[in-house]
Amino acid sequence: MQTLIAFLLALGILVTIHEYGHFWVARKNGIKVLRFSIGFGKPLLRWNGKDGVEYVIAMLPLGGYVQMLGEDDEEVAEKDRHLAYASKSVAARMSVVLAGPIANLILAVVLYWIVFLPSQQVLKPVLGKVAESSLIETAGLQEGDQLLKVSGDEVVGWSDIQLQLLKHLGDDKPVEVLIQKSNSNVTELRRLDLSDWKLDESNPNILGDLGISPSLPKLMPIVGLLSDDGAAKSAGIVVNDQIVSLNGESIESWQDLVVEVRGRPDQKVQIEVIRNQQVQPIFLTLGSMEENGKKYGLLGAGVARQEADASYYRTIDYSPIEALEKGVERTWYMAKLTLGMIGKMLTGHVSPKTVSGPLSIAQGAGQAAGFGFFAYVGFLAYISLSLGVLNLLPVPVLDGGHAVLLGLEWLRGKPLSQGSELLFRQIGLFLILGLTALAIYNDIMRLI
Numbered sequence: 001m002q003t004l005i006a007f008l009l010a011l012g013i014l015v016t017i018h019e020y021g022h023f024w025v026a027r028k029n030g031i032k033v034l035r036f037s038i039g040f041g042k043p044l045l046r047w048n049g050k051d052g053v054e055y056v057i058a059m060l061p062l063g064g065y066v067q068m069l070g071e072d073d074e075e076v077a078e079k080d081r082h083l084a085y086a087s088k089s090v091a092a093r094m095s096v097v098l099a100g101p102i103a104n105l106i107l108a109v110v111l112y113w114i115v116f117l118p119s120q121q122v123l124k125p126v127l128g129k130v131a132e133s134s135l136i137e138t139a140g141l142q143e144g145d146q147l148l149k150v151s152g153d154e155v156v157g158w159s160d161i162q163l164q165l166l167k168h169l170g171d172d173k174p175v176e177v178l179i180q181k182s183n184s185n186v187t188e189l190r191r192l193d194l195s196d197w198k199l200d201e202s203n204p205n206i207l208g209d210l211g212i213s214p215s216l217p218k219l220m221p222i223v224g225l226l227s228d229d230g231a232a233k234s235a236g237i238v239v240n241d242q243i244v245s246l247n248g249e250s251i252e253s254w255q256d257l258v259v260e261v262r263g264r265p266d267q268k269v270q271i272e273v274i275r276n277q278q279v280q281p282i283f284l285t286l287g288s289m290e291e292n293g294k295k296y297g298l299l300g301a302g303v304a305r306q307e308a309d310a311s312y313y314r315t316i317d318y319s320p321i322e323a324l325e326k327g328v329e330r331t332w333y334m335a336k337l338t339l340g341m342i343g344k345m346l347t348g349h350v351s352p353k354t355v356s357g358p359l360s361i362a363q364g365a366g367q368a369a370g371f372g373f374f375a376y377v378g379f380l381a382y383i384s385l386s387l388g389v390l391n392l393l394p395v396p397v398l399d400g401g402h403a404v405l406l407g408l409e410w411l412r413g414k415p416l417s418q419g420s421e422l423l424f425r426q427i428g429l430f431l432i433l434g435l436t437a438l439a440i441y442n443d444i445m446r447l448i
Helices: 003-027 078-083 091-115 159-165 229-235 255-260 320-346 360-372 373-391 397-410 418-448
Strands: 035-049 054-067 119-125 146-150 176-182 187-191 223-226 242-246 268-275 276-285 285-293 295-299 301-303 315-317
Touching: 003 054, 003 091, 003 373, 091 320, 091 397, 119 159, 119 242, 146 159, 146 397, 223 229, 229 276, 242 255, 285 320, 315 373, 320 373
Parallel strands: none
Antiparallel strands: 035 054, 119 315, 146 176, 176 187, 223 301, 242 268, 268 276, 285 295
């Protein structure tokens, strides 16, 4: 239910802002708006405003539209022709067409500004264990190294690093990484060859694919919660038990426990716990779960809440002006990254299987909502930005395609013939339907 609510709320906000951009600029250009609709299909709610516009909330929330007088070449009374869309200059119509995507980009800036406003604690980009024979190990990076810059850009936390690395997916040139060696002030430059890097299409993991694991504060292996049907509770483990060994192997942190358990799906094990200052042996059979076709062990217990070691984190504080600058910077960067990924998909460097549809977006909305307000706002910012960028592409049916038609009209001094414009729109519709089918297919394959 949370996923559905988060998804519908996200769609409602983004579609409303997009269509309001068209609506507001149309009114400013003296164009009469007949209908403002959020969603398609049968109206669930409709009312007429004092401004003479019919407002509609329709059954299918996957989009919306603004219906303007004279937009579809219908007959317009002589007395109303000055209010018709078709009667306006190319520049005026162009501003109406582009207003929707621009509204989404402005919303992205505002939402990112909100995300950057509060004080944040981020995990320092220090390497944990480096996977053997991984791209990171080949480049000479070691556990304890702290990443300072990627491609000359300063990185504050792991999210910055992921975005920088994603930008270079499929690049033939090595990526320069500036690091600070563990427990020293010595900095060194490393070159990371990403030419053979391919994202896992079913479960993209930027850091894991490269052999990177962040250095995390050690958590004491103390049980904080138990699954009702889990192996731990069934065997008699209780909250506040401290797990000290598994099959004779010492357990010094919760991370150690996770590694040992995941490697033993459905196996019988002996766990020793400290309870009431006494060591007690417990025998149990671990459960299991499947991820991407591989089975992992499952204990059915969660770690107790603990005060994290502050030395692993850094605090970031931005003034309102600095937060706004960061919002603009992040929006611009993500827009370039989105276009770059589209380009790499067309050239074969990125698989089409990475395209996501409504099911994946709904899952993302639900997960972000579960992580809290600011995570959800950040998710909204990214989807709003993507909506704005994609709508600006010169593809018929999209706003960018309408802008191309208007540009051709301005160059020719007259509109395209109805036949040519119809063909142009049919090609665009075919492309959009094909992309939609691909996205939905990918969503379904991820669920299977």
